[in-house]
Amino acid sequence: MREVAVIAFAQTEHTDHDEGLTDFELIHPVIQEVKERSGLSRFGFTCSGSCDYLAGAPFSFVSALDALGAWPPISESHVEMDAAWALYEAWVRLQHGDVDSALVYGFGKSSMGDLREIMTLQLDPYYLAPLGLDQVSFAALQASAYGAGRAELDEIVRRSRADGRNNPRALDLDDPSGEEFAVQPLRPYDVAPITDGAAAIVLAAGDLARELAERPAWITGIAHRIEPHYLGMRDLTRSPSAEAAGRAAGVGKGPVDVAELHAQFSHEELILREALELPAETVVNPSGGPLAANPVMATGLIRIGEAAARILDGGAGRTVAHATSGPCLQHNLVTVLEA
Amino acid sequence: MPSEPLVAEHALEFPGGYTRTTGPVIGRFLTELRDGRIVGVRTAEGRVLVPPLEYEPETGEPVTGDYVEVGPAGTVMSWAWVESPRKGHPLDRPFAWALIKLDGADTALVHAVGADDAKAMRPGLRVRPRWKPEADRIGHITDISCFVPEVTAMVAPIRMEYRVRPGRSLSRFLEGVRDGVFLAGRCTHCDKVYVPFRTSCPECGSAISEEVELPDTGTVTTFAINNLPDPRAPEVPFVSAYIQLDGADVPMIALVADVPAHEVRQGMRVRAVWAPPEERTLSMANIRWFAPTGEPDVEL
Numbered sequence: 001m002r003e004v005a006v007i008a009f010a011q012t013e014h015t016d017h018d019e020g021l022t023d024f025e026l027i028h029p030v031i032q033e034v035k036e037r038s039g040l041s042r043f044g045f046t047c048s049g050s051c052d053y054l055a056g057a058p059f060s061f062v063s064a065l066d067a068l069g070a071w072p073p074i075s076e077s078h079v080e081m082d083a084a085w086a087l088y089e090a091w092v093r094l095q096h097g098d099v100d101s102a103l104v105y106g107f108g109k110s111s112m113g114d115l116r117e118i119m120t121l122q123l124d125p126y127y128l129a130p131l132g133l134d135q136v137s138f139a140a141l142q143a144s145a146y147g148a149g150r151a152e153l154d155e156i157v158r159r160s161r162a163d164g165r166n167n168p169r170a171l172d173l174d175d176p177s178g179e180e181f182a183v184q185p186l187r188p189y190d191v192a193p194i195t196d197g198a199a200a201i202v203l204a205a206g207d208l209a210r211e212l213a214e215r216p217a218w219i220t221g222i223a224h225r226i227e228p229h230y231l232g233m234r235d236l237t238r239s240p241s242a243e244a245a246g247r248a249a250g251v252g253k254g255p256v257d258v259a260e261l262h263a264q265f266s267h268e269e270l271i272l273r274e275a276l277e278l279p280a281e282t283v284v285n286p287s288g289g290p291l292a293a294n295p296v297m298a299t300g301l302i303r304i305g306e307a308a309a310r311i312l313d314g315g316a317g318r319t320v321a322h323a324t325s326g327p328c329l330q331h332n333l334v335t336v337l338e339a
Numbered sequence: 340m341p342s343e344p345l346v347a348e349h350a351l352e353f354p355g356g357y358t359r360t361t362g363p364v365i366g367r368f369l370t371e372l373r374d375g376r377i378v379g380v381r382t383a384e385g386r387v388l389v390p391p392l393e394y395e396p397e398t399g400e401p402v403t404g405d406y407v408e409v410g411p412a413g414t415v416m417s418w419a420w421v422e423s424p425r426k427g428h429p430l431d432r433p434f435a436w437a438l439i440k441l442d443g444a445d446t447a448l449v450h451a452v453g454a455d456d457a458k459a460m461r462p463g464l465r466v467r468p469r470w471k472p473e474a475d476r477i478g479h480i481t482d483i484s485c486f487v488p489e490v491t492a493m494v495a496p497i498r499m500e501y502r503v504r505p506g507r508s509l510s511r512f513l514e515g516v517r518d519g520v521f522l523a524g525r526c527t528h529c530d531k532v533y534v535p536f537r538t539s540c541p542e543c544g545s546a547i548s549e550e551v552e553l554p555d556t557g558t559v560t561t562f563a564i565n566n567l568p569d570p571r572a573p574e575v576p577f578v579s580a581y582i583q584l585d586g587a588d589v590p591m592i593a594l595v596a597d598v599p600a601h602e603v604r605q606g607m608r609v610r611a612v613w614a615p616p617e618e619r620t621l622s623m624a625n626i627r628w629f630a631p632t633g634e635p636d637v638e639l
Contacts, residue, residue, distance in 0.1 A: 020344055056351040117427055126365050127390045128449060130480050132427030137436050140419030141449070145438070183436070184420035184457055228396035232438050232447030233388070236417070 004094050005209040005216030006312070006337065007202050008037035009305035011169050014197035014293040018111040021196075023050070023060060024067040027107050030200045031067050034103070038202040039212050041069075044099025046076045047090045049083030049106040050297045053118045064107065075099075082106060083199070084262075084300030084323030084333050090203055091222055100208040107198035108297035115194060115296065123327060124229050135327075136191055138231060140183035142328040143190070143267040145236040150185075153266040157189050157291055160266075164292020171195065171293050192264040197295030199302045217308035217319075221249030221336035231328060242275035242322065242332035249320075249334040256282040257316035260303035262324045264290045271329060272322060282320075286310075300324065304335050311339050364393045367406055369478035375470055377483075379444050381405040389444035390480075410441035412489060413448070415464040420457040430485055435460045439486060453485040465489040511550075512536040513621040519613060521553040523587055531588040555611035557584040557591075557629070558637045564600045573628070576600045582609060582629055594628035606636035 083106020119135035300323025380391035515522035562580035
């Protein structure tokens with residue numbers, strides 16, 4: 001495998017409301033920031049992740065290219081997924097050996113529509129979407145199947161929000177309180193907040209990475225695995241695909257200082273900790289994680305960015321980032337980063 | 340710059356809905372649903388997938404052409420309760436989402452369960468489909484309106500009417516109460532005084548012929564604080580107590596009032612509060628309740 005590293009990461013100051021920016025206005029500052037940090041202004045490959053249903057417009061990602069400077073023509077691709085998968089595509093592209101750098105970005109404004117119902121559209125269109133099964137409802141089915149304890153969930157939310165308050169990019173959310181349910185057994189605070197935001201990462205291979213970064217965050221393992229789409233065909237009490245991806249990425253081959261997990265519901269953190277067999281001493285989501293800021297389609301990429309940032313800043317030696325897609329942790333991407 | 344932010348309302352819609360072809364496997368399932376049947380499809384390994392998929396999820400092998408009728412009853416594997424239904428939801432009242440393993444199936448179906456409240460839901464709950472009327476079924480997952488719990492209990496209305504007479508002992512006692520006195524019976528054999536008046540001794544079985552008039556004062560021997568309203572009580576909470584009338588050997592049950600409930604205690608001295616003489620009838624209602632006399636407590 002060709003050595004590839006994260007050498008720069010930037011993200012917006014995420015908001016819980018629409019700041020009135022178009023997608024390219026949202027992205028432009030973070031693209032500028034990673035260009036400055038990496039010292040690169042052109043890239044061998046560019047890949048983004050976003051979802052047209054968030055904006056309610058087809059090919060909405062195309063206009064986002066205005067933020068890049070796509071002339072003379074650039075080599076560009078897009079995934080209709082969280083931008084963590086755009087990073088995976090860029091990593092694969094760098095394995096070809098003919099280009100040495102890649103720009104990856106993701107963005108989403110959940111404030112514009114109804115995220116719970118937008119996420120219904122990703123479901124099986126014959127058996128599930130016509131029932132109107134919304135995002136919080138299917139997550140609650142998994143929480144119920146897993147049977148998480150209330151105190152344990154509350155503690156995850158409390159810790160995530162406290163860490164989020166210390167992260168200037170995340171939302172300022174109060175300690176969880178209230179007895180009402182969103183969909184039982186989930187309370188409103190078990191659900192990641194509606195967030196607008198964007199993030200960008202620069203990847204560089206081999207010597208270019210060493211040249212541009214003092215302490216590159218080397219991707220020593222990256223893998224994704226998926227499960228059947230129909231919820232009733234799966235064991236919702238665990239995440240076999242996260243388990244398999246974690247094993248393939250080599251999570252267990254060394255200590256894990258920090259793990260950034262794409263848990264959009266508090267119980268998902270418990271399932272993911274088990275799937276990735278994270279030791280008790282691993283610090284989980286020190287950024288606050290998705291429960292403190294969830295700019296959909298950038299949230300997974302931010303996990304990789306945050307895990308890489310701990311290495312770039314010298315705070316950690318080996319970190320793990322997880323990203324997910326699909327209902328109830330259906331599809332999972334695990335990245336191992338090392339100094 | 341405009342002073343108000345510009346906002347436009349925007350809808351993304353396929354007017355009339357988006358038409359999808361079903362293929363043979365899903366088409367068979369939806370066709371059977373329209374006819375009021377639920378079928379699964381058998382995989383090469385012999386598992387029955389419900390709802391049918393075109394490929395076995397674990398191996399990717401195409402499923403067989405063998406369709407198996409399942410259910411209609413099934414078992415709830417796990418559930419989530421929706422207290423406030425959303426506009427896209429299948430029911431417009433609180434309901435549960437559930438993974439339901441239909442009898443004969445090896446996988447679970449996701450659907451709604453129309454239960455009265457979250458307390459009615461549990462893993463293991465047996466449910467059956469509630470079908471839309473045949474004329475309204477079109478070959479769609481919502482041809483099943485929802486699942487409903489199997490019947491495990493029913494309510495049988497029972498009401499009988501009787502004419503009841505108090506009997507000789509109680510009639511005699513009530514005559515006393517109408518006249519403002521408590522009549523007791525004394526067993527000469529046991530030397531015990533029973534109130535209300537009775538014609539036989541519950542201890543030795545002897546006939547009682549001696550009537551004794553007792554005063555309307557007594558002592559609380561034990562009591563309970565009641566938090567459910569009762570038409571006889573002046574307020575909630577109220578106190579019902581055993582009161583041993585002076586001169587009696589057994590206590591009588593009555594209300595205690597004109598005192599905060601938390602101040603009532605064992606050994607407290609009380610006196611009957613009577614209805615005014617002109618309102619009195621042959622009824623215990625003549626004694627409204629007992630109220631503290633203010634005398635020192637009695638050692639029981």
